[in-house]
Amino acid sequence: MHSKLIELEKQFKPSILTQLHSPLLTQKNIELWVKRDDLIHPIISGNKWRKLKYIVNDALNNNFHSIISMGGAYSNHLHALALVGKQLNLKTIAYIRGEQPKKLSATIQDIQSWGMELRFVSRTDYRILRNYKKPDQLPGIKSGEYWLPEGGATELALQGVAELVSEIDMDFDTLCIPCGTGTTLAGLLTSNLVKTKVYGFSALKGADFLFKDVANLLNQQHIQNNWNIYLQYHFGGFAKTNNELSLYIETFKKQYDIALDSVYTGKMFYGLFDLIKQDAFNSGEKIVAIHTGGLQGNRVY
Ligand SMILES: Cc1ncc(COP(=O)(O)O)c(C=O)c1O
Numbered sequence: 001m002h003s004k005l006i007e008l009e010k011q012f013k014p015s016i017l018t019q020l021h022s023p024l025l026t027q028k029n030i031e032l033w034v035k036r037d038d039l040i041h042p043i044i045s046g047n048k049w050r051k052l053k054y055i056v057n058d059a060l061n062n063n064f065h066s067i068i069s070m071g072g073a074y075s076n077h078l079h080a081l082a083l084v085g086k087q088l089n090l091k092t093i094a095y096i097r098g099e100q101p102k103k104l105s106a107t108i109q110d111i112q113s114w115g116m117e118l119r120f121v122s123r124t125d126y127r128i129l130r131n132y133k134k135p136d137q138l139p140g141i142k143s144g145e146y147w148l149p150e151g152g153a154t155e156l157a158l159q160g161v162a163e164l165v166s167e168i169d170m171d172f173d174t175l176c177i178p179c180g181t182g183t184t185l186a187g188l189l190t191s192n193l194v195k196t197k198v199y200g201f202s203a204l205k206g207a208d209f210l211f212k213d214v215a216n217l218l219n220q221q222h223i224q225n226n227w228n229i230y231l232q233y234h235f236g237g238f239a240k241t242n243n244e245l246s247l248y249i250e251t252f253k254k255q256y257d258i259a260l261d262s263v264y265t266g267k268m269f270y271g272l273f274d275l276i277k278q279d280a281f282n283s284g285e286k287i288v289a290i291h292t293g294g295l296q297g298n299r300v301y
Contacts, residue, residue, distance in 0.1 A: 002060040004088050005053065012040050012049070015167065017288070020256055028276055029283040034258065035168060038265075038293040046293020047177075047184040048080035050164055051157035056084055058135075058156055059146045066091040068138065069148040070129050073098065073105040074239065074263075076294045077151050082111035093117040093145075097126040106299040151181035153217065161187020168288055172196065174281065176272050176289040178203055178264035179229055180238075182210040184292065186217040189227060200229035201268040205237040233271030239263050241301065245270060261294040262301055 015037045025032055037046045044052070059067055067090055071078040078094045085092035094111065100120040104112065112118060121129070130150060132138045138147040148154065161184050165175070175193065177185050179200040188198050202210060210229050235245050241262045249266045253259055260266040272289055281287065 002057050004060060005057055008084070008087055012044075015040050015164070017168065017170070018256075018258070022255070024273065024276060028279070028281070030276055030281055031286040032272075032276075033170075033172070033286070033288045034256075035164065035288055035290045036258075037164065038259075038291040038295065040293070043083050043296065044080045045295070046076075046291065047161065048076055048152075048293060050160040050187065051077075051152040051183060052080060052084055053160035053163075054156040055148060055152060055154060056088065056090070059090065060088065063144070064090070064146040065144040066093060067146045067148055068093040068095070068141070069152070070095040070097070070126065070150050072096070072239075073101070074107045074297045074300050076297055078111055078116065079107050079296055081148070081152075082114040082116035085116065086114040091115070091117070093119065095126065095129055096120050098123060107296060110296075151183055153181040153183040153213075155217065155219070157183050158187035158190045158217065162191040164188070164290065165191040165193065170286075172286045172288045174199060174285060174287045176201065176268060176287060178268040178292055179207070179210055180204065180264065182214040182229070183217060184290075185210075185227070185229070186214045189214070189218060190221075193226070196226065198227040199272075200227070201233050201271045202229055202231050203234060203238055203264050203267055205234040205240075207231055207234070230271050230275070233267045233274070235267060235270075239297075239300070241266075246301070258291065259295055259298075260291075261297050263297050264294050265291055 015035055018034045018036055020032045040049055069081055082092050094116050096118055133149050135146050141147055174197040175188055176199045177188060179185050179202045185200040235241055245266055248270050249260045260269060
């Protein structure tokens with residue numbers, strides 16, 4: 001591990017496990033734990049650091065001076081990357097989806113203030129950028145520049161995610177994770193959870209492509225039958241919400257003192273409790289749901 005990363009990690013807080021208690025969980029005899037990756041850092045939080053760790057390590061070890069990536073106007077990925085770049089003295093550049101608005105979102109204002117260079121691109125050009133998957137694949141990339149695809153979806157991201165599993169020092173039957181690109185889910189699957197079920201909850205509508213994307217990220221290795229992605233808890237699509245979800249998040253905060261975001265973790269917990277209600281889990285099961293952070297994104301609502 002590069003010495004700069006060891007230094008950076010010194011400011012991080014431990015990701016603890018918290019057990020949730022509710023009449024439903026008691027009635028169904030389900031033990032539900034939350035792995036609080038949201039507590040690691042206020043900005044470089046949740047799956048962001050897990051995914052970025054070995055990518056940034058690779059960039060530093062190979063003397064890259066810049067990381068170029070892509071994301072939307074509220075991207076947690078760009079937000080975390082910009083701050084990591086600032087702290088490690090790495091230049092960061094972002095392709096941002098859509099024309100430059102008159103007023104920049106709070107996320108974009110932050111990343112700009114941390115020194116990230118902004119390049120607004122049309123939605124069509126943004127879609128084209130999704131085709132470039134390897135660090136040197138971006139057309140026109142210069143020496144010393146490292147290309148990082150949307151959401152940090154690379155093989156190196158999987159390694160950092162897998163570390164999360166080894167921190168769970170108890171037996172459990174099921175792991176739950178929200179999905180955007182499916183990279184974090186793929187990372188969990190690389191940790192050889194032979195008997196454990198891994199369930200993803202898609203934040204996007206019509207996301208059946210995720211099954212193929214996860215398989216591609218895994219390079220056809222570690223493909224087990226013990227995982228699934230629930231596609232029905234998208235609440236209308238990516239970053240879409242409604243009163244039911246907002247109320248759910250508000251009640252969750254009051255009940256468990258845990259803040260959720262509306263894009264990812266709110267939808268996962270809503271879906272998970274819905275599945276518990278429908279008896280999708282066996283009595284006596286022990287579930288660990290991963291809080292992947294992303295709370296900065298709530299500033300849009
Ligand atoms: C808070 C949060 N949770 C979950 C995800 C989904 O992660 P992935 O794109 O690896 O599926 C993201 C996006 O990266 C995120 O920002």
